[in-house]
Amino acid sequence: MSEHEYVPKSKAGKWFNDRLPLLSLASHLTDYPTPKNLNYWWTFGGILTFCLLTQIITGIVLAMHYVAHADLAFASVEHIMRDVNYGWLIRYIHSNGASMFFLAVYIHIFRSLFYGSYKSPREIIWIIGLMIYLLMMAAAFMGYVLPWGQMSFWGATVITNLFSAIPLVGDSITTWLWGAYSVDNPTLTRFFSLHYLIPFLILGLVVLHIWALHIPGNNNPVGIDIKKPSKDTVPFHPYITIKDAFALLLFSIIFAGFVFFAPNVLGHSDNYIQANPMVTPAHIVPEWYLLPFYAILRSVPDKLGGVILMFGAIFILFVLPWLDTSKVRSAVFRPIYRQFFWILVLDVLVLGYVGAMPAEGIYLVLARVGTVYYFLHFIVILPVVGYLEKTEPVPLSISEPVLSGSANYSMAKKDNEKI
């Protein structure tokens, strides 16, 4: 783990460090050689850590005041909003924090897709990241159920019913998940319990994610292996910490904008109506960050098929490092892949849009085209493009231009600024 041996200066420090090398760890983290050409898309790792900690801290406070009971949950949320000191602030940070968390994670994932950060030797980092993403979706879904509003209740009903599509044992599994014969108080209490557990699982995976990252070191916009430490790298502290801090502040301004001036714009107004099993809302929609998957689910006329495709859309990402056949990591040097990357971004945005619309007419057509294209991208386009594409010359190091001429690095740089 350490590239150099660290010896504490003080005697007490040395005594402690010999028994538990925490100081060595701290030294490793501050000196960690990082490529000096990382752009702002690389600041989202730090931002995501901030998001996770924000959710955990505000969540712990909310749990002190929240009551997980079907008859009392909605009222307890109003109690937090009205009677708890700054309860409205804590709750709005938590509810908007979920959206900001997903915004950041999507940027983080697409950054990885663009610069090929998932490729060898970083497959394990990528897979742990996807596990974190899956847990995030589970945590967000269960968290949305807790206020026990109409969308909470009906969202939970729709999602848990997906499991009934499993042949033979589907209904039994659904009943087991509910702890009742419909979404009811037992469902709420177990969701609360799991919603409190999952963030700590995520935290554990984040440690593994960073550990795995520190073995090969960061990928970078040029996507080449670099010597560490060398003149291509800078120590993590203070160079990367200050840059992450600056990016985090800009992110916080947007975050604060939502919390203070539009705290409910990302939510659904129906969730301020207490859950009522007798009244179904006109349109049941999940939160915005799950909409692309919702669109995929509804694009298939068969329930089981829809469920398989929806989960498949995530699980296909697990084998992405082996689907991409290109030897070149960064899309900066991959003129064809670069185009398909942006088409994929557009495809996911369109899926998200139609996921919010009723599943009929033009929206259903768009959802189907979008779904087919999504899988086409990973199963056909990626492997084929990797073989056929003529990549541009890759520089030998970050500081030095390519051997065949000095144009490419500056081009790479220009390209980075553009995106």
Next chain:
Amino acid sequence: MKKFKLFFCILLSLTIFNTLKSAEQVDPIKVDWSFKGLLGKFDRASLQRGYQVYNEVCASCHSMQYLSYRNLGEPGGPEFSEEEVKAIAAGFEVTDGPDAQGEMFTRAGRPSDKFVSPYPNVKAAAAANGGAYPPDMSVLVKARKGGANYIYSVLVGYEDPPPGVTLDEGVYYNKYMIGNKIKMPNNLSDGLVEYADGTEATVDQMAKDVTTFLSWAAEPELESRHKTGVKVILYLVLLSILVFLSMKKIWSRVNPEI
């Protein structure tokens, strides 16, 4: 850049398509509320009048179970004086107990009491109103798409049904209501309440005042939220500038710079 343009063209066309599709429904009237915008505040006098309308007109059917009488005197709300709040609360009969003998009893309301509901439960409320439960109004503004504009529009949107539309007994026609059918009769008429501050009680005035009151009830933190928000964002912007300058200085040691 081309790709970005393509992006926005497609997204834009989707949006336009969507607006065309929902053009049959009447959009709520846009009112220039004083509490909109980054520095929006409630109109104190309008809140007090709105409470009067709520209390004299709406409260006979609609509960507001999450509000307490003390809220009426808190900063950022109608800001009735302490005596006024006590008097308002004392005007209600609250069921309390059980006492030492195990009996429930009634007493005059106190500022710490929750708003007294007109019906003992949802079923009783529905039964007394032709099967339609008059929704609790504590968070009503947040619970409706269109918020304050929608509530106001429904209050002034009663019309005779257009030819060809037949309404059942106890159902009324409303231009802005989803589906145009509403079980709440048009309860507002000019001069229905006599405002303590002498404002003329037109239907429009009462609808605006009570909507303002309901907006506050749904978001009692709105004013302090806006005030804190401005401070927080100013602080973050200043700190960003400082951190940006520090970053430039630190990175000036590295070549090429970021």
